[in-house]
Amino acid sequence: MPKDGNLQSKIEYAFSIQPERFRAYAFSDTESVSANDLETAVEKYKETGFVVLDINNVTDLHSLPPHTILQTIGGIFDLGPLYTPKQYSAKEREQFYKKGVNKIVAGDTKLHSNFYSASNQKIHADGTLDPFNAVRTAMLYCVKPAIEGGENSVFNLVGALFDLHKENPKLAEALFQRDALTKFSPSNPSLDEVTDSAFAFDAEGRIISRYSDSEEYCRWSNDPLVQEALKFMRERLISSDEPKRNVEFKLLSGQILIMANNQVAHSRKAFVQSDNNEREMWRALFAKDLTALSLEAY
Ligand SMILES: [Fe+2]
Numbered sequence: 001m002p003k004d005g006n007l008q009s010k011i012e013y014a015f016s017i018q019p020e021r022f023r024a025y026a027f028s029d030t031e032s033v034s035a036n037d038l039e040t041a042v043e044k045y046k047e048t049g050f051v052v053l054d055i056n057n058v059t060d061l062h063s064l065p066p067h068t069i070l071q072t073i074g075g076i077f078d079l080g081p082l083y084t085p086k087q088y089s090a091k092e093r094e095q096f097y098k099k100g101v102n103k104i105v106a107g108d109t110k111l112h113s114n115f116y117s118a119s120n121q122k123i124h125a126d127g128t129l130d131p132f133n134a135v136r137t138a139m140l141y142c143v144k145p146a147i148e149g150g151e152n153s154v155f156n157l158v159g160a161l162f163d164l165h166k167e168n169p170k171l172a173e174a175l176f177q178r179d180a181l182t183k184f185s186p187s188n189p190s191l192d193e194v195t196d197s198a199f200a201f202d203a204e205g206r207i208i209s210r211y212s213d214s215e216e217y218c219r220w221s222n223d224p225l226v227q228e229a230l231k232f233m234r235e236r237l238i239s240s241d242e243p244k245r246n247v248e249f250k251l252l253s254g255q256i257l258i259m260a261n262n263q264v265a266h267s268r269k270a271f272v273q274s275d276n277n278e279r280e281m282w283r284a285l286f287a288k289d290l291t292a293l294s295l296e297a298y
Helices: 007-017 019-024 038-048 066-076 090-096 157-167 169-174 224-237
Strands: 050-054 101-104 121-124 137-144 152-156 181-183 194-196 199-201 207-209 218-220 246-249 255-260 264-268 280-286
Touching: 007 157, 007 169, 007 207, 038 050, 038 255, 066 101, 066 137, 066 255, 066 280, 152 157, 152 255, 157 169, 157 207, 157 224, 169 224, 218 224, 255 264
Parallel strands: none
Antiparallel strands: 050 255, 101 280, 121 264, 137 255, 137 280, 152 246, 152 264, 181 194, 181 218, 199 207
């Protein structure tokens, strides 16, 4: 990678080493992969930054409690220990986390405005108050889908940035400004806000992202270039034009969405449920990238 190059040459280098996955790939394929075919799952994940893994036909796994399933999948993909986000105090950790995994059901939003809400969740990367690139992998396991709604979307952030760079390189640069995006905790305003760029480079020179776009916990810089870049990203990320930079689908029972949290973002539509038919999801976060399989753990 260019060590002392200017920002433009770093961006160009990053795109040159990420050609298939983010430049050419249109987000459209959401077909799940059986957990019996993990090699295909990794291949698909590397192409697009996410994969939907189906564990329904893997009895050994499917019969385990949700947090153990996610922990086991993390082990299979060599993701190291579960990661607990910074914004949860010790007390909240007990409330929301079971061995680093949290259950997402609609309920009392006073307990947690996001996890217990049935409303839509706008485009975001998980780990709101965590340092850039701290949460590299996120998993969402569906025990029971909503009766209606609750679809997830995955957004190809790097692909959208590529489109922006093609159109106006200066605007793409603006999203690398170190004060471009501030995130804060709406439920706990006493916690420190985190201000950083929306995009950056990892040690290998690849583009990584913390792009999120919800007024509830995001504040973008007023710099005119940042604002113009944001306008482009908003349009591009929900555009139906090709190449398509987003895809929407509904996770079914026994499916796990695995995402590169530092490469793609996600969102959720509002949903409805009844008292005896609750939507039930479980989320796990990991600090490591999913790059390999460790089949011994399985
Ligand atoms: Fe999320």
